[in-house]
Amino acid sequence: MVPPPPTNRPHVCLSTLLIMSSMALIDAYLVEQNQGPRKIGICIMVMVGDLCFLIVLRYVAVWVGAEVRSAKRGYAMILWFLYIFVLEIKVYFVYQNYKADRKSLDALARKALTLLLSVCVPVLFVVLVAIDHMEYVRAFKKKEEIRNRLFWVVVDLLDVLDIQANLWEPQKKGLPLWAEGLMFFYCYILLLVLPCVSLSEISMQGINIVPHKMMLYPILSLFTINIITLLIRGCNMMLYRDARVSGILIGKNVLAIILKTCSFVQYRRHLQNTPPAFGLEMQKNLVTHNHVHGRPVTMMTTPHPQVVLPEQTSLPVPLPEVTTTCEHT
Secondary structure, X not given: OOOOOOOOHHXXXXXXXXXXXXXXXXXXXXXXXXXXXXXXXXXXXXXXXHHHHHHXXXXXXXXXXXXXXXXXXXXXXXXXXXXXXXXXXXXXXXXXXXXXXXXXXXXXXXXXXXXHHHXXXXXXXXXXXXXXXXXXXXOHHHHHHHHHHHHHHHHHHHHHHHHHHOOOOOXXXXXXXXXXXXXXXXXXXXXXXXXXXXXXXXXXXXXXXXXXXXXXXXXXXXXXXXXXXXXXXXXXXXXXXXOOOOHHHHHHHHHHHHHHHHHHHHHHHHHHHOXXXXXXXXXXOEEEEEEEOOEEEEEEEOOOOOOOOOOOOOOOOOOOOOOOOOOOO
16 A cells, blocks of 8 residues: 655645635524524534535645645645635525625625635635745746746735625625626636636646746736726626725726736747747756666766666676687698
8 A cells, every 4th residue: 555645734734724714604604694493404504514525625635735845736726626616605605695685784794704705715825836835946036936926816816806795795786687697607717717727837837837938827817807807897887886896906907907918928029039949958967866677777868869778787707718620621
């Protein structure tokens, strides 16, 4: 039986504590929104659901802690998908309960729900990325570039959560039913997919991570977040006279569109001006040690192909006997 890989226990404990505490707080909202005998049934239901989720989390979180110091983020993507999938289902029921009971204008509890999501969701993403544990990224400048790119992911998460929070915070005039459903599930899909795209960019590049080649997430977020959410806020402000539209995030969207467009154009120019070099980074002289048939082998990785033979001990080999014959004519 293969022993489990070494895990980073503080990382596992932190991610598990963050996930289960946020789930428990959302469960408290669900229980408090129901009264009478239904409250007991909802309490039992959420406890059983959390127990099942904790069993799955026990295995996934351990493997996430095992890949923290590596270049892989596969289990981190699985954990993020499971967390957002379950969390947003609970948030949907909380939102529907607030919508059904419009007389209870408990603005403090609704804004506390928004604050809870805006803290737990980005913090969990930062914990799963674990930039400070990337020991294979040795250059400080490169690590700071990755941190700056992931900062945009966190800001985009807050942008999406702000759009979603407009549904359960007190409104003077409600949106149409189809618009509310479309807005909620659009934000739901963005929260599920886009952070996983950012994590996959880190995994696909491996240990030779190049920050300026991480262009998939900026392109997707440019269209799905910055442009679409700008249109959503503009429609809410112009058509429905929504005074709660965040002018700061509208400015953020405009600024992000300009910056991401400029960076994409600069990246295209960089690719056009760079001469084609096949395997430039792989042509560095590296010395690696391996074992073939139990014997150490020294391999040199050079630009030219070489034949590597295992080191063998020299043994005295007797020379073959040479016999000569003379023919007499």
